Amino acid sequence: MEWTLFFQFLIIGLATGALIALIALGYTLVYGIIELINFAHGEVFMIGAFFSATVVSLIGVTKDSAGAAIIATLVVAMLLSMIASALLNAGIDRLAYRRLRQAPRLAPLIAAIGVSFILQNIGIYWKGANPITPPALIPSKYRTYNILKEWPILRDWFADSTLRLRLLDVIVIGTTIPLLIILTWFVYRTRIGTAMRATAQDREAAALMGIDINRTIATAFLLGGALAGAAGTIALFYNNSARFNMGFKYGLYAFTAAVLGGIGNLTGAVIGGFLIGLIWAYSDGFMGLYISGWGSQWTNSVIFSILVLVLVFRPAGLFGESTPEKV
Numbered sequence: 001m002e003w004t005l006f007f008q009f010l011i012i013g014l015a016t017g018a019l020i021a022l023i024a025l026g027y028t029l030v031y032g033i034i035e036l037i038n039f040a041h042g043e044v045f046m047i048g049a050f051f052s053a054t055v056v057s058l059i060g061v062t063k064d065s066a067g068a069a070i071i072a073t074l075v076v077a078m079l080l081s082m083i084a085s086a087l088l089n090a091g092i093d094r095l096a097y098r099r100l101r102q103a104p105r106l107a108p109l110i111a112a113i114g115v116s117f118i119l120q121n122i123g124i125y126w127k128g129a130n131p132i133t134p135p136a137l138i139p140s141k142y143r144t145y146n147i148l149k150e151w152p153i154l155r156d157w158f159a160d161s162t163l164r165l166r167l168l169d170v171i172v173i174g175t176t177i178p179l180l181i182i183l184t185w186f187v188y189r190t191r192i193g194t195a196m197r198a199t200a201q202d203r204e205a206a207a208l209m210g211i212d213i214n215r216t217i218a219t220a221f222l223l224g225g226a227l228a229g230a231a232g233t234i235a236l237f238y239n240n241s242a243r244f245n246m247g248f249k250y251g252l253y254a255f256t257a258a259v260l261g262g263i264g265n266l267t268g269a270v271i272g273g274f275l276i277g278l279i280w281a282y283s284d285g286f287m288g289l290y291i292s293g294w295g296s297q298w299t300n301s302v303i304f305s306i307l308v309l310v311l312v313f314r315p316a317g318l319f320g321e322s323t324p325e326k327v
Contacts, residue, residue: 008164009281015169017277018176019238022231023254024261024269025183026089026224032200032264033220035105039112040092042251043119044225048085048232049242050127052077053134063136070137074237078175081229089225090218098214116247123244131241138237139167172238179230180270183223187266192219200264253280253303260307262320271318279303 023045030038055077061069096115100108187193198206199216207213235250236242257276261268283299310318 009285010278011165011169011173012285013278013281014274015172015238015277016280017274018173018180019231019234019273020250020254020257020276021270021273022176022179022227022234023250024257024273025180025266026228027255027258028261028263028266028269029196029220029224031258032266033196033203033217034097034101036097036108037112037255038092038097038224039109039251039255040115040119041089041224041228042247042249042254043116043123044085044089044092044247045228045232045235045250046123046242046244046247047088047119048081048229049236049246050123050132050232051084051229052081052233052236053127053132053242055080056134056137061135061137074137074233078230078233081233082226083229085229085232086222086225089221089228093218093221098217120244120247127242127244129244131243133241134236136240138171168238172234175230175234179227183227184266186223192216196220256303256307260310260317262317265317265319268317268319276303279306 023041026041026044027038030036030041056073059073059076061073063070065073092115096111097108100111187196195206195211195216196219198209198211199213203213206216231250232242235246253276254273257272258269259272260275261270261272263269279302280299283302314320
């Protein structure tokens, strides 16, 4: 086995998984509180990517600009995208979901699907049906590192001592992990986070204790939208493109990650996202080197086969808890 390739795809899988985890947290935050699968969340992610592309285009920075200007542009684009996506997500809740709080569960689900189609058409009207390409502000070329230079004792394990990495992979991981840590701190260490967890546990009891339920739910939508906006910015530069239907693919993988980890569980959503990213990377790249005829077309089959197997033995997901129906 080429261990250098193994570790190379490990880095790619972690970067992809971190991106999926950001989107999956938006699904699990909302579901944990109001038990709604917000199928429009993937399109909020897409709008975030489009908004970042617009900001970068308006600023006019290029790859030849000063490094400080490029970094400042990326930070501003991400922050503005997070704000815009957060407001969009909260607006969707205010206009489409809040009125259906007491309706049968099928009604808000259909509303979410409808909002998803509306946002897709807004994306087509805004940027067109063809993929958009942002300026290449971050180098996407692979750099080669000799991993045996400092540890020659590992020579017996590696047939090739070179490891090819991209700066993009490192930036994605280095950007995503702090966001995940900040969200975890917010949910478990702040009063609003405590209110969110109380509302998720028992909405009626939380209301009796003086918690503003609508405000708490709006906060969850704001946080989920902000994470989707950050993920949209990251995906825009990581893939060097964005398209009006990109939210469907990433949204489906993120929803799968949330279900795999135990929807409603923050830790489960993060771990599920990283698992999906690793499976994606190894199926697309690593397995094709050793299995004749194997290609990226098998990735979806592998991911959903693993999901089905996990749900057969763990219906609530890896970290979810089975709860009895209230009567």
